Amino acid sequence: MEILSVNNPRVKQWKKYEKKKYRNQDQRFLVEEAHLIEEALQANVLETLLVLQGKEVTCNQGVECIEVSQQVLDKLSTHVSSVSMIGICKQLTHKAQSLDRIVYLDNIQDPGNVGTIIRTAYALGYDAIYMSDTSVDLYNEKVIRATQGALFHMPIIRGNLLEMMSIHQEHGVHVYATALDKQAKMLSSIAVSTPFALVFGNEGSGVCPEILAQANTKVMIEMKQFESLNVAVAAGICMYEFSH
Amino acid sequence: MEILSVNNPRVKQWKKYEKKKYRNQDQRFLVEEAHLIEEALQANVLETLLVLQGKEVTCNQGVECIEVSQQVLDKLSTHVSSVSMIGICKQLTHKAQSLDRIVYLDNIQDPGNVGTIIRTAYALGYDAIYMSDTSVDLYNEKVIRATQGALFHMPIIRGNLLEMMSIHQEHGVHVYATALDKQAKMLSSIAVSTPFALVFGNEGSGVCPEILAQANTKVMIEMKQFESLNVAVAAGICMYEFSH
Numbered sequence: 427m428e429i430l431s432v433n434n435p436r437v438k439q440w441k442k443y444e445k446k447k448y449r450n451q452d453q454r455f456l457v458e459e460a461h462l463i464e465e466a467l468q469a470n471v472l473e474t475l476l477v478l479q480g481k482e483v484t485c486n487q488g489v490e491c492i493e494v495s496q497q498v499l500d501k502l503s504t505h506v507s508s509v510s511m512i513g514i515c516k517q518l519t520h521k522a523q524s525l526d527r528i529v530y531l532d533n534i535q536d537p538g539n540v541g542t543i544i545r546t547a548y549a550l551g552y553d554a555i556y557m558s559d560t561s562v563d564l565y566n567e568k569v570i571r572a573t574q575g576a577l578f579h580m581p582i583i584r585g586n587l588l589e590m591m592s593i594h595q596e597h598g599v600h601v602y603a604t605a606l607d608k609q610a611k612m613l614s615s616i617a618v619s620t621p622f623a624l625v626f627g628n629e630g631s632g633v634c635p636e637i638l639a640q641a642n643t644k645v646m647i648e649m650k651q652f653e654s655l656n657v658a659v660a661a662g663i664c665m666y667e668f669s670h
Numbered sequence: 671m672e673i674l675s676v677n678n679p680r681v682k683q684w685k686k687y688e689k690k691k692y693r694n695q696d697q698r699f700l701v702e703e704a705h706l707i708e709e710a711l712q713a714n715v716l717e718t719l720l721v722l723q724g725k726e727v728t729c730n731q732g733v734e735c736i737e738v739s740q741q742v743l744d745k746l747s748t749h750v751s752s753v754s755m756i757g758i759c760k761q762l763t764h765k766a767q768s769l770d771r772i773v774y775l776d777n778i779q780d781p782g783n784v785g786t787i788i789r790t791a792y793a794l795g796y797d798a799i800y801m802s803d804t805s806v807d808l809y810n811e812k813v814i815r816a817t818q819g820a821l822f823h824m825p826i827i828r829g830n831l832l833e834m835m836s837i838h839q840e841h842g843v844h845v846y847a848t849a850l851d852k853q854a855k856m857l858s859s860i861a862v863s864t865p866f867a868l869v870f871g872n873e874g875s876g877v878c879p880e881i882l883a884q885a886n887t888k889v890m891i892e893m894k895q896f897e898s899l900n901v902a903v904a905a906g907i908c909m910y911e912f913s914h
Contacts, residue, residue: 538782542900551894576897614914648914650795653820656786659906662899666907670858670892 428479430495437498440514444504446563453517455565458503462575463513469578474514476502481510504567517565520581522554525599526621529665532587532637533560533628534657540564541572542658543626548576550665555580556623558587588636591623595642599623602668603633603641604660610646618668626661672723674739681742684758688748690807697761699809702747706819707757713822718758720746725754748811761809764825766798769843770865773909776831776881777804777872778901784808785816786902787870792820794909799824800867802831832880835867839886843867846912847877847885848904854890862912870905 429437440456442448449455454473457463466472467486474490477483478499485491496508503509522528529547534540540562547555562569564582583590591601602616603625625641627633638644647655647663655663673681684700686692693699698717701707710716711730718734721727722743729735740752747753766772773791778784784806791799806813808826827834835845846860847869869885871877882888891899891907899907 542903545897546899546903549893549895549897549899572900574897579895613910647910649793651793651823653789653793653818655790655793655906656816656902658900659786659790659903662903662906663910666857666891666911 427491428493429476429498430479432497432501434498437501440502443514446565449517449563449565455515455517455570456502456567457513457515457570458505458509458511458567459571460511462570463511465575465578466513466515469518471515471518471578472513473516476512476514478510483511518577518582520579522581522583524553525594525597527552527669528594528599528621528623529555529661530587530591530601530623530625530637531555531557531561532625532633533558533631534626535562536629536657537562537566537568538572539629539656539658541569541577543661544569544573544580544582545576546658546662546665548573548580550669552665553581555582556587556590557582557584559584588640591637591640594623595640597621600643601625601641602643602645603627603638604664605633605638605644605646606654607644607646610644613645613647613664613667616643616645616668622668624661624664624668626657626664629657671735672737673720673742674723676741676745678742681745684746687758690809693761693807693809699759699761699814700746700811701757701759701814702749702753702755702811703815704755706814707755709819709822710757710759713762715759715762715822716757717760720756720758722754727755762821762826766825766827768797769838769841771796771913772838772843772865772867773799773905774831774835774845774867774869774881775799775801775805776869776877777802777875778870779806780873781806781810781812782816783873783900783902785813785821787905788813788817788824788826789820790902790906790909792817792824794913796909797825799826800831800834801826801828803828832884835881835884838867839884841865844887845869845885846887846889847871847882848908849877849882849888849890850898851888851890854888857889857891857908857911860887860889860912866912868905868908868912870901870908873901
């Protein structure tokens with residue numbers, strides 16, 4: 427099959443996936459990097475592969491392969507330089523197998539931060555990530571890129587964080603919220619109680635008051651200077667410290 | 671004083687500071703965020719302040735204040751949206767007061783990573799940062815922004831990392847290099863020997879072989895999945911762990 431015109435109705439539909447609203451409506455998203463397309467294929471969510479006309483690609487069973495013009499790829503790509511492949515994927519529906527060690531993201535806005543936290547959680551063997559509806563969208567292109575593919579392996583659940591937290595707490599999950607607060611316990615002094623959830627908050631305002639109030643323990647990273655850390659770095663330090 | 675034309679020779683000279691070569695030749699750099707300009711002022715490196723014509727600003731003694739047109743600001747700014755102030759600063763020359771806890775950056779290329787590591791090192795009370803000549807330039811606008819001002823407080827020395835490392839080792843500094851290597855020691859098993867230096871390497875290839883060979887100890891962060899971490903996250907985890 428071949429699509430050469432940028433005015434093709436399917437191209438127009440895919441183009442809409444730049445926006446969160448249409449991605450979620452159709453439960454689809456795009457990936458552009460070759461190694462991420464490979465991971466999408468392994469994870470069984472690659473539905474359609476758009477390949478530059480004339481480029482040789484072995485198309486896997488179950489994946490619709492379409493040859494397209496460079497114009498079509500350029501229209502759909504968010505990259506500055508031209509890409510030669512774009513994958514259209516189904517959104518992920520991994521279920522958490524365990525709730526022993528989980529992470530909550532409360533209203534984190536920078537896509538690089540969210541993606542980097544997902545990457546770290548996966549590398550350190552965390553069980554799942556729960557994201558507030560108010561956080562940047564998981565299928566934002568910059569989030570996907572920063573995860574380096576970890577999002578294809580990690581159960582990531584989006585919803586009302588306060589509600590999800592209540593349910594977890596009823597199941598015995600101890601919630602530790604990071605806070606810059608005199609009543610917070612110093613990270614290195616924490617005797618970790620498992621199962622646990624670690625909460626990381628917005629870049630400017632931190633974890634919201636409602637979640638802080640309902641958390642079991644407030645945690646603070648010891649700092650020499652009265653400064654703050656980048657949230658992805660703070661998350662990395664806490665996730666590592668809670669596991670070792 | 672007033673400069674309204676984008677063709678003014680001083681404007682043309684400042685414009686060149688987009689490039690590392692001219693920044694280093696003149697030992698100058700630009701900052702755009704109000705809070706960073708404030709930090710530059712505190713650190714005594716703000717030389718000239720360009721302010722949008724008609725905007726009221728109290729200019730501090732010792733700082734040359736120039737009213738400029740929006741066109742001049744737009745020409746010099748790297749931001750998408752318009753700024754109303756730009757500071758021209760002298761490059762920093764902080765000397766390390768102590769070498770107890772230092773960080774080496776070996777060929778790190780992403781400005782966000784370098785800036786974030788500087789921010790973390792400052793917050794955690796490290797003494798100094800030594801950057802290889804091959805790393806992204808310290809005065810790159812994105813590096814400055816990611817430091818959140820920490821670069822104005824932190825001694826940061828650029829040069830030949832292998833040579834600087836030899837001198838430090840002669841002074842008793844124990845060098846720990848991060849590595850994905852079977853012979854590396856697990857981070858949580860390290861009994862830290864002070865004074866020490868922690869080495870972080872290039873995003874793709876890690877710490878270079880010459881530095882790995884000369885380091886005293888190789889360190890690896892324990893990971894559940896055979897994955898890697900973002901270098902700024904890995905640096906945050908190691909810097910925290912080495913201090914607590």
